[in-house]
Amino acid sequence: MLIVGAKGFAKEVLQVVQQLNQLENLVFFDDLNEDIKGNLFENFPILKTPADAVEYFKTLDNRFTIGIGNPALRKKLYDKFILFGGGFTSVISPLADIGFYDVQIGQGTNILSGAILSNSVKLGMGCIIYYNSIITHDCNVGDFVEISPNATLLGRCKVGSFSQIGANATILPDVVIGKNVIIGAGSVVTKDIPDNCVAVGTPAKIIKELMPLDF
Known part of the structure; x- marks a missing residue:
């Protein structure tokens, strides 16, 4: 699964994914914050470009969820990542x-x-x-x-x-x-x-x- 965002609410989503034992191939996406790079918590890759997300959806897992809290921004990110080929997925x-x-x-x-x-x-x-x-x-x-x-x-x-x-x-x-x-x-x-x-x-x-x- 790809979690859009790598700060704030994305860390809350990570905890639920951990509870669900669905950490295999888990990645984050953040193309805005230059201070975030490499791996989150030294474990989870942070993708930085749209091409990275498209490749991930094609080759590893097409699921994504949004780890950012603003409702209007969540809608815009949903539209964007659907175009990248992702499948919008609940995390419960x-x-x-x-x-x-x-x-x-x-x-x-x-x-x-x-x-x-x-x-x-x-x-x-x-x-x-x-x-x-x-x-x-x-x-x-x-x-x-x-x-x-x-x-x-x-x-x-x-x-x-x-x-x-x-x-x-x-x-x-x-x-x-x-x-x-x-x-x-x-x-x-x-x-x-x-x-x-x-x-x-x-x-x-x-x-x-x-x-x-x-x-």
């Missing part, structure tokens, strides 16, 4: 607690240790579900959404694509979060939040408008 910790019934997880979603997903949960593609986050029954999460550590999504709530739910935030039942929304850490969201904004506080209130995404 065996230490996550995932319901047995009616759970849908989109390709390329990363689920870390301690996350809890109830039955009838739907996750889109390319999501990040962080440590100890809780997603309860009948919640629907869009594409490339980031659910931060200890965040809680309560029954039947919806989160639009490219949104970020901050650490320790709580989304109450039936609340709808729009597309490209940032919910601040520790916030409690009691009412629907429209697209393209930042909301913080208890109860959460909109404090800033965001530029709409171009995809």
Whole structure:
């Protein structure tokens, strides 16, 4: 597998790959940071050019996942590495607690240790579900959404694509979060939040408008 990125969240993904015992032919990709070269942790090669990635996909393993946290950037990297010939692949910790019934997880979603997903949960593609986050029954999460550590999504709530739910935030039942929304850490969201904004506080209130995404 190829992990896009070699800093920050990529190291979190590495831990899950270790848990899954899938280290064979594991490589990282970083073509931006000159200070990162050689092997990560002295074990895992860091590819530096698109040609390297194309060759890896052709000859060793076409799977890739994204080890970078920004939702919009994750979408752009997904588009890029699909063109290189990669297959977008989920990395799901065996230490996550995932319901047995009616759970849908989109390709390329990363689920870390301690996350809890109830039955009838739907996750889109390319999501990040962080440590100890809780997603309860009948919640629907869009594409490339980031659910931060200890965040809680309560029954039947919806989160639009490219949104970020901050650490320790709580989304109450039936609340709808729009597309490209940032919910601040520790916030409690009691009412629907429209697209393209930042909301913080208890109860959460909109404090800033965001530029709409171009995809």
